Amino acid sequence: MSTVKFLKKHEERCTGCGTCMRTCSTTFFKTDDPGRSCISINPSQQGFAISVCDQRCRLCIAECPVQAITVSAQGTVLVNRKICVGCLACVAVCPIGAMKHQPPDAGPFKCIACGACARKCPENAIEIAVEEAQE
Amino acid sequence: MSRETPAAGNGDLVAGHALLAGFRYETRPVVRGYNDRVLCVDVGTLEISEKPVPGEMKAKFTGGKGYGMRLLWDAVKPETKWNDPENEIVIGMGPVCGNTNYPGSGKSLVVSLSPLTGVPIDCNVGGYFGPYLKFSGFDALELRGRAKSDVIVYISGNEGTVQILEAGDESQDSHLLAENMVEIFARDEKDRQHVSSVSAGSGAGNTLIGCLNFSFYDPRRKVARLKQAGRGGIGTVFRDKRIKAVVVRYEGLSSSSNNPADLPVIQKTGLKLHREIIAHDDEQCRMREIGTAHLVEVMNDYDLLPTHNFKFGSHPDAGKIDSHHFSAMVTHGLPDGCWFGCTLACAKAADGFELTTGPYKGSKVTVDGPEYETVAGCGSNIGILDARTVMEINFYCDTYGIDTISFGTLTAFCMECWEKGILNADRTGGLELTWGNSDAVLEMLHRMGRGEGFGLTAGQGVRRMKAIFAREYGADPKLLQDIGCECKGLEYSQYVSKESLAQQGGYSMALKGPQHDEAWLIFMDMVNNHIPTFEAKAEALYYFPMFRTWFGLQGLCKLPWNDIEPADNAGTSEPAKVPEHVQNYVDIFNAVTGRSIDKDELIRQSARVYNFQKVLCLRMGRGRRADDRPPYRMMGPVTVEEYESRAERYDKQLLEQVGFDPSGRTSEEKLEALRKYREDRYEKLLDAVYKRKGWTPAGIPKVETLKDLGIDYPEVVEVVKALGG
Numbered sequence: 106m107s108t109v110k111f112l113k114k115h116e117e118r119c120t121g122c123g124t125c126m127r128t129c130s131t132t133f134f135k136t137d138d139p140g141r142s143c144i145s146i147n148p149s150q151q152g153f154a155i156s157v158c159d160q161r162c163r164l165c166i167a168e169c170p171v172q173a174i175t176v177s178a179q180g181t182v183l184v185n186r187k188i189c190v191g192c193l194a195c196v197a198v199c200p201i202g203a204m205k206h207q208p209p210d211a212g213p214f215k216c217i218a219c220g221a222c223a224r225k226c227p228e229n230a231i232e233i234a235v236e237e238a239q240e
Numbered sequence: 241m242s243r244e245t246p247a248a249g250n251g252d253l254v255a256g257h258a259l260l261a262g263f264r265y266e267t268r269p270v271v272r273g274y275n276d277r278v279l280c281v282d283v284g285t286l287e288i289s290e291k292p293v294p295g296e297m298k299a300k301f302t303g304g305k306g307y308g309m310r311l312l313w314d315a316v317k318p319e320t321k322w323n324d325p326e327n328e329i330v331i332g333m334g335p336v337c338g339n340t341n342y343p344g345s346g347k348s349l350v351v352s353l354s355p356l357t358g359v360p361i362d363c364n365v366g367g368y369f370g371p372y373l374k375f376s377g378f379d380a381l382e383l384r385g386r387a388k389s390d391v392i393v394y395i396s397g398n399e400g401t402v403q404i405l406e407a408g409d410e411s412q413d414s415h416l417l418a419e420n421m422v423e424i425f426a427r428d429e430k431d432r433q434h435v436s437s438v439s440a441g442s443g444a445g446n447t448l449i450g451c452l453n454f455s456f457y458d459p460r461r462k463v464a465r466l467k468q469a470g471r472g473g474i475g476t477v478f479r480d481k482r483i484k485a486v487v488v489r490y491e492g493l494s495s496s497s498n499n500p501a502d503l504p505v506i507q508k509t510g511l512k513l514h515r516e517i518i519a520h521d522d523e524q525c526r527m528r529e530i531g532t533a534h535l536v537e538v539m540n541d542y543d544l545l546p547t548h549n550f551k552f553g554s555h556p557d558a559g560k561i562d563s564h565h566f567s568a569m570v571t572h573g574l575p576d577g578c579w580f581g582c583t584l585a586c587a588k589a590a591d592g593f594e595l596t597t598g599p600y601k602g603s604k605v606t607v608d609g610p611e612y613e614t615v616a617g618c619g620s621n622i623g624i625l626d627a628r629t630v631m632e633i634n635f636y637c638d639t640y641g642i643d644t645i646s647f648g649t650l651t652a653f654c655m656e657c658w659e660k661g662i663l664n665a666d667r668t669g670g671l672e673l674t675w676g677n678s679d680a681v682l683e684m685l686h687r688m689g690r691g692e693g694f695g696l697t698a699g700q701g702v703r704r705m706k707a708i709f710a711r712e713y714g715a716d717p718k719l720l721q722d723i724g725c726e727c728k729g730l731e732y733s734q735y736v737s738k739e740s741l742a743q744q745g746g747y748s749m750a751l752k753g754p755q756h757d758e759a760w761l762i763f764m765d766m767v768n769n770h771i772p773t774f775e776a777k778a779e780a781l782y783y784f785p786m787f788r789t790w791f792g793l794q795g796l797c798k799l800p801w802n803d804i805e806p807a808d809n810a811g812t813s814e815p816a817k818v819p820e821h822v823q824n825y826v827d828i829f830n831a832v833t834g835r836s837i838d839k840d841e842l843i844r845q846s847a848r849v850y851n852f853q854k855v856l857c858l859r860m861g862r863g864r865r866a867d868d869r870p871p872y873r874m875m876g877p878v879t880v881e882e883y884e885s886r887a888e889r890y891d892k893q894l895l896e897q898v899g900f901d902p903s904g905r906t907s908e909e910k911l912e913a914l915r916k917y918r919e920d921r922y923e924k925l926l927d928a929v930y931k932r933k934g935w936t937p938a939g940i941p942k943v944e945t946l947k948d949l950g951i952d953y954p955e956v957v958e959v960v961k962a963l964g965g
Contacts, residue, residue, distance in 0.1 A: 168575050170580045171433065171580065172459055190494055190495065191494055191495030191507075192341060192580050192581030193341060193507060193510060193514060193581070194514055194583045196511060196514070197511060197514030197515045197517070197583060198514075198518055206511070208503065208504030209503040209504045211495055212495070
C-alpha cells in the first residue's frame with residue numbers, strides 16, 4: 106500500500122501570523138516574500154484558510170507534457186526542474202492554487218511536505234502527516 | 241562554414257546510413273524570437289549552406305509563411321513546375337513560435353508550389369519539428385533539388401551539424417518511419433521527445449494529394465504521433481525530391497528559449513489563457529475532450545455538414561459519426577497538445593485501434609484524430625456513417641501521406657460520377673463507388689498506397705479527373721465543372737457554403753485554394769446576419785483573411801483564438817474578432833520581439849505577405865478573377881434532387897429575394913432563376929472585395945496598394961503592371 110506524505114492543516118488553530126510563509130520562502134528562495142511561499146494563509150469567515158498542496162489530486166501530473174511532475178517514494182508530488190519546460194499548465198489546472206509561479210522564474214514551485222513550516226508554526230496549526238493513498 | 245564530415249551520429253543505427261554530405265554551423269542563442277538565418281539543403285547537389293536573413297526581409301515578411309513566400313519567390317521562375325528541382329519546400333517558423341507559455345505556439349508553416357494548383361500552397365502544421373529547428377538555429381529551412389535515391393536529412397541542433405544520409409530500408413509509411421527515426425536518432429528512451437521528423441508515406445509519391453507528417457513523440461503512449469501539413473500536395477513534392485525524412489534533434493527547451501524581451505508578460509498572458517481554457521472549454525467547444533470533431537453535430541444541425549459530395553448539409557444518420565462516438569474511442573486524461581504548453585489539447589488519439597484492412601490488417605495502432613474535416617470528408621460526404629471506418633480511413637490516409645480533406649472531396653466526386661453513370665466497375669477496376677461503400681473506399685485508398693489502377697487516377701485530384709472523365713468517357717464538362725468541388729485545382733474543405741455568400745467568397749478567393757483557414761464566416765453571415773451588405777461582407781473578407789494570415793507569420797495555431805473565448809466575449813463590441821485574444825497576440829508578439837506593434841500593425845504585417853503571395857500567384861500565371869469563381873455546387877443547388885430537398889427554403893428565397901414567383905414553375909425553371917441570381921451576387925461580391933483589398937476589378941493588386949504596404953519591389957511591380965494593376 107502506498108502512502109501520501111502531506112501537510113495536515115488544523116485551520117481552527119491558525120492565527121494568521123504568517124510564520125509558515127516566511128519560513129517557506131526564506132528556506133527555498135532565501136527571501137521573505139509571501140509570493141514565493143508554497144503555503145498561503147488567507148482570511149476566511151471562520152478565521153484563516155490554509156492553502157497548500159494536499160499531494161493527492163495529482164491533476165498537475167496528468168497535465169504535464171514532459172512528465173516533469175512525479176510522486177516521490179514518500180508520496181509527495183515533486184517538480185523536476187531539469188525536465189520542466191515552464192509551460193505553467195500545471196499552475197492553471199491546480200484547483201486550489203497550490204502550484205505556484207512567480208514571473209520570470211523558469212518554472213513552477215509547490216509544497217514538498219518538507220515540514221520546515223510545521224516546525225516553526227507557534228500554534229501547531231500544521232503538521233506533517235503520512236496516510237495511506239486512496240487509489 | 242567549412243564542408244566537413246561531422247562527428248559520428250548517435251550510434252550504430254546512424255552509422256548504418258552512409259553519409260553523403262555534412263555541414264557544421266555555429267550554434268548560438270535565439271535573440272528575441274529570431275535567429276536571422278536560414279538553412280538551405282539541396283538534396284540533388286548535396287550542398288548544405290546557411291544564409292543570413294536580410295533586414296528588409298525581416299521587416300516586411302515577419303517570419304513563418306512570410307519567409308516561406310519570399311524565399312519561394314526567389315527560388316522559382318514563372319515557368320517553374322511543382323516537380324522541377326528548383327521548386328522548394330520551405331519550412332518556416334516565426335518569432336512567437338516555440339514559446340511554451342501561450343497555447344498553440346508550436347506551428348511550422350510549410351510553403352511550396354503545389355502539384356494541384358501550380359501556385360504556392362501553405363500549410364500550418366503542429367508537431368515538434370519547427371520549434372526544434374528554430375532552437376537549433378534557423379528561422380526557416382529551404383529544401384530543394386532532387387536526390388538520386390532516397391535520403392534522410394538530419395539536423396543535430398545541439399551539436400550544430402547537418403547531414404544528408406543515404407536512406408535505408410525503413411518503411412516509407414509514416415507511422416512506422418516516424419518511429420524508426422526516433423529509434424535511430426534518440427540516444428535513449430528519455431531522449432525520444434527531443435527528436436522530431438518530417439515524412440510522407442507511400443501514397444504521397446503515387447498521388448498529387450500527398451501530405452507531410454510532422455512527428456511529436458508521446459512519452460506516455462510511447463509512440464511517435466503525427467500532425468499533418470495536409471493541403472495541396474507538399475508531401476508529393478517531398479517524395480518527388482526523394483526525401484524520405486527530415487529529422488531534427490534538440491534538447492534544452494525552456495520558457496526562455498526564444499530569449500524574449502519580456503518573459504513575464506508571455507508567462508502571465510499564457511497563464512491567463514490556460515486558466516480560461518481549464519475553466520470554460522467544457523462548456524464551449526470541448527476541445528480537450530474530442531478536439532475539432534465536436535463540430536460534426538453542430539454542422540449537421542445547421543445544415544452545413546457536407547453530405548454526398550456537398551449536395552446536402554445534413555444526414556439523417558449523422559448521429560452515428562458525431563463526436564461522442566469518437567470520444568468513446570480516444571484515450572482521455574492525457575496532455576494532448578501538439579506542442580508543449582497547449583492546454584487546448586485538441587490532438588486526440590485512439591490507442592490500440594485494430595486495423596481490419598490493408599497492409600497492416602490486424603495490427604493495433606495509435607490513430608491521431610480524427611479531426612472534424614476528416615469525419616466530414618471521409619464520413620458524411622461520402623455516405624460513410626460509421627465512426628470506426630472513418631478512423632481506419634484516417635489512419636491509412638495519414639500513414640500513406642494522403643490529405644484526408646482532398647481524399648474525402650475527390651472520393652465524393654467519384655461517387656457522384658458513379659451515381660450519374662460516368663464511372664462504372666470497368667472504369668474503376670472493380671471498385672463499386674456507391675455512397676457509403678466502405679470496402680471500395682478503403683480499397684481505393686490502398687491502391688493509392690500501392691500506386692495501382694484507379695487509385696492513381698483518383699489521386700490526380702478532382703480537376704484532373706474532370707478532364708480525364710470528359711476526354712475518356714465523354715462526360716459533360718459543364719456537369720463535371722458544377723459538381724467537381726475544387727477551385728484553383730484544390731479540393732474544398734468540408735463545409736457547405738451554399739447559404740453563405742460570404743463563405744463562398746472566403747473559400748474561393750483564398751489564395752491557395754478553397755481552404756477555410758483564410759475565412760470562416762458562415763455563422764456571422766448565414767446564422768447571425770451580421771454582415772448583410774456587400775460592403776460588410778467585403779470588410780469581413782478583408783479583415784479575417786488578414787488576421788488569420790498573421791498566425792502563419794508567427795508560428796501560431798488559430799484554434800486558441802476563437803475555439804475558446806473569454807467568458808465576457810459576447811458582450812464586447814466585436815465578439816467575432818475576440819478582442820481580448822487579439823490583444824493577447826499583440827502583447828506576446830511585443831513581449832517576444834521587444835517591438836511595440838498595435839492591432840492595426842498586426843493586420844499590416846499580414847497584408848504585406850498576403851499581397852505578396854497574391855502577386856506570386858499571378859507571376860505563376862494564376863490568381864485572376866476567373867480563378868476565384870467556385871463550382872456552382874458550392875454556391876447553390878446544381879440538381880433537381882438538391883433543389884427539391886430544400887424546396888421550401890429556395891422557393892422562399894426566389895419569392896422574397898429574387899422577385900421570381902415560384903408557383904407553377906418546374907424545378908428546372910426555379911433552379912435556373914436561383915442560379916442566375918446567385919451567380920450575379922457572387923460577381924458583385926468579387927467587385928466589393930477586390931475594391932476593399934485595393935485590387936483592380938480583374939483581381940490584380942494596384943501598384944499604389946503595394947506601395948502603401950512597402951512591398952513595391954521592382955520584380956513585384958513588374959508583375960502587376962503587366963496585368964493592369
